[in-house]
Structure formats: C-alpha cells, structure tokens
Amino acid sequence: MSKKTYYISTPIYYPSGKLHIGHSYTTVAADAVSRYKRLKGYDVMFLTGTDEHGQKIQRKAEEKGITPKQYVDEIVSGIKDLWKLMKITNDRFIRTTDDEHVKAVQKIFKQLYDQGDIYKSEYEGWYCTPCESFWTKTQLVDGKCPDCGREVELTKEESYFFKLSKYQDRLIKHIEENPEFIQPVSRQNEMLNNFLRPGLEDIAVSRTTFNWGVPVSFDDKHVVYVWIDALSNYITALGYSAQDDALFRKYWPADVHLVGKEIVRFHTIIWPAMLMALDLPLPKQVYGHGWLLLEGGKMSKSKGNVVDPQILVDKYGLDAIRYFLLREVPFGSDGVFSNEALINRINSDLANDLGNLVSRTVAMIDKYFGGSIPENKVSGEFDSDLISLVKETPAKVEELLDKLQFSTALSEIWKTVSRTNKYIDETMPWVLAKDEANTPRLAQVMYNLAETLRVIAILIQPFMPETPEKIWNQLGITDKSLVEWDKAGEWGVYPVGASVNKGDVIFPRIDLKKELEE
C-alpha cells in the first residue's frame, strides 16, 4: 500500500536582503511538522523557496550595478546555506526564476485570459513599492500604505485584471463550510468580515512600469504582477502543467500553507479564487501564524546581529534556537523576541531541566553500577505516577502537533522532564546507594530514569534535530529500532545491558549578565 502523503509549504521569501529570524520562524515550524509527519510514516513534500521578481528587487540590483538575476542568485545561495545550517529538511526549493515556473505561470495566465477570467483594462491606484501592493483610496490609512505605513504613489497604467469579484460568493461559502480552511479561527472572521462580505474588487495582475518579472506571453509590454507569479509556486513546484506532473498529481491539494498573518488575505482569497478559476482543488488549510516582534532599545549594541539567525545559531546552538522559536510564543499569536527571553529559556528549560536530567542520570548509572543497570530490579513508591505520565505524553504531543500547537506540545514534553527531576528528589538515589540491600530498588530507579529519557528524546525529534542522538548515545542505546516514533508509547524498551557513556553537557548554561553586557 502506498504511504499517505502530506504536503506543507512556507511562503516563498523575497530575496531582497538577508533573511532574519522571522523567516526562520515559519521555516523551522514547517520543518518540525515535516519531521513529525515523516516519523509518523507519511510521504512528505515540504516546499520552500524564493519570490524573486518585482520592482523592489530590480531597483536594488540597479543600485548595486548588477543584473536582477545576479542580485538574487547571491542572496538565494545565502538562504540555502541558512536552511542547511538550520537543518531544514525541505524536499524542494522553488525559485520563481526557474524556467519551469516561468513557463507554467505563462500558461496559467494565458488560460485565465482565454477563458475570460483575466481581461485588459486601465488601472489607477496607489502603489506601495516596498509591499508591491496597489491600494484603493479607501484602503489607505492616513493616506499611507495600510500594511506598512509608508508613502504610496498614485499610478495609472494599462493593466490586465483578474476577475476576483466573480468568486466572492463561492469563497464565502467555502470558508463557511470548511472551518479548518483558515486557521487560527480569528483570521477566518477577519477575512470574512473585513474583505469578503464588504465585497471584492477585481485585481490588477500585470504591470508595465518595470520588466523584472514573468512576461505575459501574448503581450510582452506586460509582466505578470507579483501575486499571480508568487502564489502559483505551490503548484508549479510540483510540475503543474508540465509534461511530467507526477508530483502534482501525487501531492496536490496541499495539506497546509504556513504563512505569516499579513499574507493570509492573499492565500485565502486570491489564491483559492485562482484555483477555482483553474478548476483545481483548494489547499486543505492556510495557517496564519503571528509575528515575532523586536523589543525596542536595549537588547544589545549590535541589535542587527541579534535577529540574524546565523549568528544566533553559531552562538547558542541550533537546537536551542529552534526550541525557543517554537516554545516561547503560541503559534497563532504575536510575541516579542528578546535576547533575555532566549537566554532565560535556554538556561531554565534546556540547561537546568533537560540537560541536567541527562547528566545526572548518566552520572548516577555510571557511579552506582559502573555504567550498566543490573537486571535485578524492584519497583516502588512514585514509579506508577511517573510511568503513567510518560505513557500518556506521546498521544498528547501528537494531538497538539496535528493542530500545529508547537508551544503546548513542548510544554507537555517538559512536564515529563520536570516530573522526572522531581522523581529523583523523591526517590533519593544517593540515600538508596548507602545500603546494599537497596541495590535492586536503586537499579529500578535508574532504569525508570533512562527509560523516560529514551522516550523524551524520541518526542523532541521534530523540534530538535541534534539533541535526541546525543541523549541516546549517552544512554548507550545503539539499536535504532528502540527509538522509532511509535516506540515512545511503549514502556520498558530500554535494553538490559546497555552501557552509558558520560558525554559533554548537552546544553551549557549561559551567563545572562555577561551576554547582555556584550
């Protein structure tokens, strides 16, 4: 039987400059889901990429005196390095300058034109260059761009239009009948009340004032305006309309498009309307997560550096950064990113709670039993409480991950970490060790600790690519079948005779005061 498929995407980012921690946020989240689904046995397609056309990039390239393609090539290569550094497991990377994408966009545009969903007219509107968005007068806020608050220019030009208004009723119906389509639910109401119910206008989908874009195949004065070009990536990346469209047939419709909340509108109105016009199924879900905001002022002298994901990873380690991004803020909400919050999380959850638990467990097994837990064990007080918590955690984590609730999924795992640390205080191994008659009990306590850590390391795999292996190594687990995802729900798997290896501290403590002074 063929495996169940799962298709997840991030937005394709503008390679107009270096990416920052906000872009890493979406990508790390998509990566965690992809890893989780693969561990669950799904055949996953995880897509990310870059949105390379438009006036802004053309202008940046001109400023540097190079061609737009040269400009984006350099930035895209840096983006690919960043994803490698962050151990992002995307299956494909689409660039809107890819030949196949360009051809597919031209075909889509032509088809929509031929069937009357795109028509030629004249556009007059206020254009925000940084956002590459046209606005009507009523949409402006204090005469400025409603998205970014910057100046807009009054522009008039011949343009092709997409008949968005035609799809309004079908869109409303789809959203009302499919409550999972837009998540979190607050964004669903926003789309319905602020955009769909007041009425949709047709949108301009070509430009003549710059040429860094996909040329309209039948009217080369025009280039395809950015959203038609960009949104199509989710199907062109799979070979839609190409000779070999096997991936498209296998993976479409997408299970989820992960996007920041500012582009939910494009993904839940323009994109589904385009798909309706193309007579294609709609993605099952668009999830609009919140923003990472920066605390003004006193973060550090080198504020620019603080939000550079590469610098953070080099400084604090990949797993610590990934953990922080997914743990600190509930996925749908906004949250403030600060160095202090990051360091506090690393110190409390990773160094103190998990890191210590691993070091103490391994050190005690080493000290009391020469590295290997004996077979003769005796159960006792406190065991059942710990064991039942460990046994019920995997199902909870799965349920939360299925809903993209990363932060609560991690907090469930960390409840087990805390409970296990408490178990050490309750059972007091150092007291048991004083009397040889207690050796079988001490062996059981050590076993329960090792077994719990085996499970915890399985469960953190989607979030942290490096730490699980380190934990299993220290516990002396070499047989990978013992740490398969489904083995998290089984108790008593830690192998008799395994020999622990005292290793490096997995999460060193960071001196908060010193770091913030730097």
Ligand code: ME8
């Ligand atoms: O919008 N907090 O590209 P973009 C959280 N090319 N997420 C953030 C963030 C922050 N502070 N800053 C950026 C585009 N992001 C279009 C997309 S898709 C067909 C075309 C993330 O480079 C978040 O996912 O401006 C947001 O939606 C995306 O980066 C915007 O990236």
